[in-house]
Amino acid sequence: MRISHFAIAALLVVAGPVLAQGADAVVEAARASGLVGEQADGYLGVVKSGGPADLKARVDAINIQRRAIFTDSASAKPGVTVADIGAAAGCQQFRNRVAVGHFYRDQTGNWRQRTASAPVVMPSFCG
Secondary structure, eight states: OOOOOHHHHHHHHHHHHHTOOOOOHHHHHHTTSEEEEETEEEEEEESSSSSOHHHHHHHHHHHHHHHHHHHHHHHTTTTHHHHHHHHOOOHHHHHHTTTTTTTEEEEOOOOEBBTTOOOOOOOOOOO
8 A cells, every 4th residue: 555645644634533542541551561552554453462351352442443433534535445544543653652662563564662773664655
């Protein structure tokens, strides 16, 4: 998937609500512990097992909310897919949400950890 810079900017306007979601304290603690991370497709993923028993269910609930936002946003823009909105949100999340020490799943499906010397590798479609 390749999204133009203009398209990304336009999609981020509609994907913005996903970035402003209320935080789940358990998921945020799991993110800080390296159990949960952002993915290039705009969804959260479980990096490794561990943590609270309901962590996967909490991640799934957040992803259901994100998908609903992506779907609503895509339906308002002719020719834009749910995946396009998710990818635009993923770009924004990678820029703004992946802090040093956090994990993220790159465009190739590999989990990486951001370090001070290894910034986030942005997907090619982010521009």
